[in-house]
Amino acid sequence: MDHFAYRNGRLACEGVDVESIAHAVGTPTYVYSAATLTLHVKRLAEAFAPIEPLMCFAVKCCPNVHVLRPLVDMGLGMDVLAAGCDPSKIVFAGVGKTEAEIRAALAAHIATPAHLTPDARAARALSGADASTADSPRPIACFNVESEGELEAIARIARQMGVRCRAALRVNPGVKAGGHAYITTADTHSKFGVSPEHALELFKRFAHDAHVQVDGLHMHIGSSILTPEPYAEAVRRLLALADQASAAGAPIRWLDIGGGFGADYHTGDAPGAEAFARVIVPLIKPRLDTARARGEELRIVIEPGRTIAANAGLLLTRVQYIKHAAGKKYIVTDAGMQTLLRPSLYQAFHFMWPTRVGPQHEPPTRTERPTVDGVLEAADVVGPVCESGDFLAKDRALPPVAPGDLIAIFAAGAYGMSMASRYNSHCLPAEVLVRGESMTTIRRRETIDDQLAHELTV
Numbered sequence: 001m002d003h004f005a006y007r008n009g010r011l012a013c014e015g016v017d018v019e020s021i022a023h024a025v026g027t028p029t030y031v032y033s034a035a036t037l038t039l040h041v042k043r044l045a046e047a048f049a050p051i052e053p054l055m056c057f058a059v060k061c062c063p064n065v066h067v068l069r070p071l072v073d074m075g076l077g078m079d080v081l082a083a084g085c086d087p088s089k090i091v092f093a094g095v096g097k098t099e100a101e102i103r104a105a106l107a108a109h110i111a112t113p114a115h116l117t118p119d120a121r122a123a124r125a126l127s128g129a130d131a132s133t134a135d136s137p138r139p140i141a142c143f144n145v146e147s148e149g150e151l152e153a154i155a156r157i158a159r160q161m162g163v164r165c166r167a168a169l170r171v172n173p174g175v176k177a178g179g180h181a182y183i184t185t186a187d188t189h190s191k192f193g194v195s196p197e198h199a200l201e202l203f204k205r206f207a208h209d210a211h212v213q214v215d216g217l218h219m220h221i222g223s224s225i226l227t228p229e230p231y232a233e234a235v236r237r238l239l240a241l242a243d244q245a246s247a248a249g250a251p252i253r254w255l256d257i258g259g260g261f262g263a264d265y266h267t268g269d270a271p272g273a274e275a276f277a278r279v280i281v282p283l284i285k286p287r288l289d290t291a292r293a294r295g296e297e298l299r300i301v302i303e304p305g306r307t308i309a310a311n312a313g314l315l316l317t318r319v320q321y322i323k324h325a326a327g328k329k330y331i332v333t334d335a336g337m338q339t340l341l342r343p344s345l346y347q348a349f350h351f352m353w354p355t356r357v358g359p360q361h362e363p364p365t366r367t368e369r370p371t372v373d374g375v376l377e378a379a380d381v382v383g384p385v386c387e388s389g390d391f392l393a394k395d396r397a398l399p400p401v402a403p404g405d406l407i408a409i410f411a412a413g414a415y416g417m418s419m420a421s422r423y424n425s426h427c428l429p430a431e432v433l434v435r436g437e438s439m440t441t442i443r444r445r446e447t448i449d450d451q452l453a454h455e456l457t458v
C-alpha cells in the first residue's frame with residue numbers, strides 16, 4: 001500500500017501531480033511520499049510491538065538526510081551514524097569497518113557536514129550527536145561484528161580511547177533467502193559474519209574483555225525475502241545458538257535479526273510486516289518474557305530498509321526518443337543504469353507506466369502486463385549509457401508513449417538513488433519529498449560544475 005495513484009488518468013503522489021514535479025525540477029528525479037514512509041514504519045512497529053524491537057533503519061537503502069530525519073523523529077534508530085540519530089539507537093554494520101569509522105562510532109561523533117541545512121544541523125544538535133567529543137565519548141549501541149580481526153580492532157581501539165562498547169557477532173545461520181544471488185547473504189559460502197562455531201569461541205575469548213562486551217548475536221540472511229519461513233528458520237537457528245552460548249557461560253543480551261523483508265515490486269509480492277511478525281514474534285516473545293521475569297536484559301533489534309522505503313519512492317524519467325530497429329521497439333529515457341542500477345545488476349523488475357494516460361490505460365495493478373482495455377506495445381526501455389546492459393525493462397508491455405512523455409518507475413525508493421552513479425559523466429538526479437499537497441526538493445540536481453569541482457580544486 002502506498003500513496004501513488006492515478007486520478008483521472010494522471011499520476012499523483014499524495015496530493016501532488018507528479019508532472020508538476022518534473023516541471024519544477026526536471027528529470028530524472030526521485031520522488032518520495034512522506035505518508036508512505038510513515039505508514040510502513042507504523043505497520044512494522046505494530047506488527048512487532050510484542051517484542052518491542054529497536055528498529056534501526058538500513059540507511060544504505062535511502063540515505064537522504066531529509067528522509068532519515070522524519071524516521072528519527074518517529075523513534076527509529078539507524079544502522080550508521082546519521083541524521084542526528086541518538087547514538088544509543090545506532091548499530092553499525094559493515095564487513096570492512098575502517099579504524100577511522102570505528103573511532104567515530106566509539107566516540108559517536110562525526111563532524112557536522114558544512115552543507116547540512118539549518119534544520120538538519122538543529123536535528124543533530126538536539127540529539128546530542130555533536131555534543132560528544134573525544135573527552136566525553138558516547139559509543140553507539142552496538143557494533144555488528146563480521147570477523148575476529150574486526151573484533152580485535154574494536155577492542156584495541158576502545159582500550160586506547162578508554163571506552164567500553166557492545167558488540168554482536170554476525171553469524172551465518174546457513175539459511176538461503178533473498179531475491180537474487182547478489183543479495184543472498186547467509187549462505188555458508190559468503191563473506192558475511194562468522195560461523196556459529198567460531199562465534200562460540202569468540203564469546204569465550206572475549207568474555208572478560210574490559211572494553212568490549214560481546215553479548216550480542218546478529219544475522220541478516222538476505223534482502224527482498226518474500227516468504228516468512230526461511231526467516232523463521234534462521235531465527236530458530238539463531239536462538240539455538242544463543243542457548244549454546246548461554247550454556248557455555250556467555251548469556252546473550254542483544255539479538256539483532258537484521259532486515260530483508262520484501263517489498264511490493266509487483267502488486268501483492270510482499271507478504272507484509274504482519275506475516276513476518278506472525279512467525280517471528282512467537283519464537284522470540286517467550287525468551288523476552290523469561291528474561292524480564294528474571295530481571296535480565298534482552299534487547300531485540302530489527303534493521304528494515306526496503307520494506308519501508310521501496311514503495312515510498314518512484315523515479316520520474318522523460319522519454320527522449322522512440323527507436324525501431326530489427327523489428328524491436330526501444331524507448332530511450334533520460335534515466336538509465338546510472339540512475340537506477342537494479343534492473344542491470346539484478347535483472348530486477350520495476351513496474352513503470354506513463355504518468356498521464358487515458359481511462360483505458362489506467363493500470364489496476366503493477367504487474368508485468370496489467371489488464372487494461374487499451375492497446376499495449378512491447379518495448380525495451382533503455383537508458384543513455386554506452387552499455388548493452390543499460391536497460392530499465394526488456395520487452396515491457398506499455399501504453400504508447402512519445403518523446404517528451406514522462407514515465408514513472410515504481411518501487412524505486414530503496415537502493416535507487418543510493419546506488420546511482422555518474423557513469424558516462426551523468427549528473428546525479430534530484431530528489432523530492434512530497435508531504436500532502438506540498439513538495440520539497442531535498443537534493444538539488446547535480447551539475448557538471450559540481451562534478452568538475454572535485455578535479456579542478458586539486
Ligand code: LLP
Nearest residue numbers: 058093220223224259260303304305306415
Ligand atoms: N541489515 C544488513 C546488515 C544489511 O546488509 C542490509 C542490506 C539490511 C539490514 C537491509 O536490508 P533490507 O531490509 O533493505 O532488505 N542493493 C540491493 C540490496 C542490498 C541489501 C544490502 N543489505 C538491492 O537493490 O536489492
